[in-house]
Amino acid sequence: MAELDHWHPVLFADELGKKPAPVRVCDRELVLFRASDGKATLGALADVCPHRGMRLSEGRVEGGRLVCPYHGWSFAPDGEGKCPATPAARPSADAFDVVERYGLVWIKRRGAQAAFPTLDVSGYHLIGKTRQRAEAPLEVTLDNFIEVEHTPEVHALLGYPRERMAEVTCEVTSTETSVRVYNEGPQKALPRPLYTLLQIEPGDSFVDDWTTWFSPVSTVYDQYWLDPATGERRPNALRIAIFFVPVTAGQTDIFALSYALAAPWDRYGLNAFAYLLTRAFVVMELRRDVTLLGKLADKSPELRGKTLSRFDKPLGLARKRIETIYRSRG
Known part of the structure; x- marks a missing residue:
């Protein structure tokens, strides 16, 4: 399965303790564990003992090795096994490359040459991380996140008003490895306190500028506001990195890392409060997307036969790159 040749986030680092x-991921069941001092060395193995098929995730970590709870066979992070009853035996478990970065645990097929994804978040502060599971295939889940026509109906805060969607500009550019979409239009009305929190004014333009990559499938969003009179950017901005991880053919995990520029609240000691509120509404918007995806009547990734709009051009471009880059077909 070529999909496993790319790095995938599969767990938040703080979710992986001593057990x-x-x-x-990609219809493969794996087990993650911390070896050595409990933190420095990670292991990722197929979640099945090669002896008699026991789930290794039901076992324990002992002496830096994962011990099968059935017969006590043990496995190192590289898959090298030991059999207490037959010391001369040399069993092995399927092992995967595994690293911990950005507060996430990532895996890929052992030895695959995919480059690790990089995030440019200099000047930004991490305000939150979340994982949501969409009951929809990878392509259909990604579709929702690479068009803004749904924002009037689905999003509560970040997006455009339905009656003014015709004013929203949508510019799509692509390379062999990426698809970029720049959207600009009037911000939908917000509760008055949020204007203060976001340091924006009623009538501002909202920019949603993102680029989607395909090794792994991920999108980085730059979201900010413009003064419509001068075109100047307001001081606040969000940068949200979302990684789309197929769990099964019909389920997709969404790992989101949310960043914000420093708000001018330090002198009042209110930065933490502002970030908490911002994180809360980012999580809320993601949940609304996931809920909507679960209600689709047609979850087929096939686009032929569907009536598409001017906002849907990225869908076809993304599918081509998923096939050629992510799935290595054609």
Whole structure:
């Protein structure tokens, strides 16, 4: 399965403690564990003992090795096994490359040459991380996140008013490895306190500028506001990185890392409060997206036969790159 040749986030780092943790990615069941001092060395193995098929995630970590709870066979992070009853035996478990970065645990097929994704968040502060599971295939889940026509109906805060969607500009550019979409239009009306929190004014233009990559499938959003009279940017901005991880053919995990520029609240000691509120509404918007995806009547990734709008051009471009880059077909 070529999809596993790319790095995928599968767990938040703080979710992996002393006990092994089962995960599912691209229809493969894996087990993650911390070896050595409990933190420095990570292991990722197929979640099945090669002896008699026991789930290794039901076992324990002992002496830096994952011990199967059935017969006591043990496995190192590289998959090298030991059999207490037959010391000369050389069993092995399927092992995967695994690293911990950005507060996430990532895996890929062992030895695959995919580059690790990089995030440019200099000047930004991490305000939150969340994982949501969409009951929809990878392509259909990604579709929702690479068009803004749904924002009037689905989003409560970040997006455009339905009656003014015709004013929203949408510019799509692409390379062999990416698809970029720049959207600009009037921000939908917000509760008055949020204007103060976001340091914006009623009537401001909202910019949603994102680029989608395909090794792994991920999108980085730059969201900010413009003064419509001068075109100047307001001081606040969000940068949100979302990684789309197939769990099964019909389920997709969404890992989101949310960042914000420093708000001018330091002198009042209110930065933490502002970030908490911002994080809360980012999580809320993601949940609304996931809830909507679960209610789709047609979850087929096939686009032929569907009536598409001017906001849907990225869908076809993304599918081509998923096939050629992510799935290595064609």
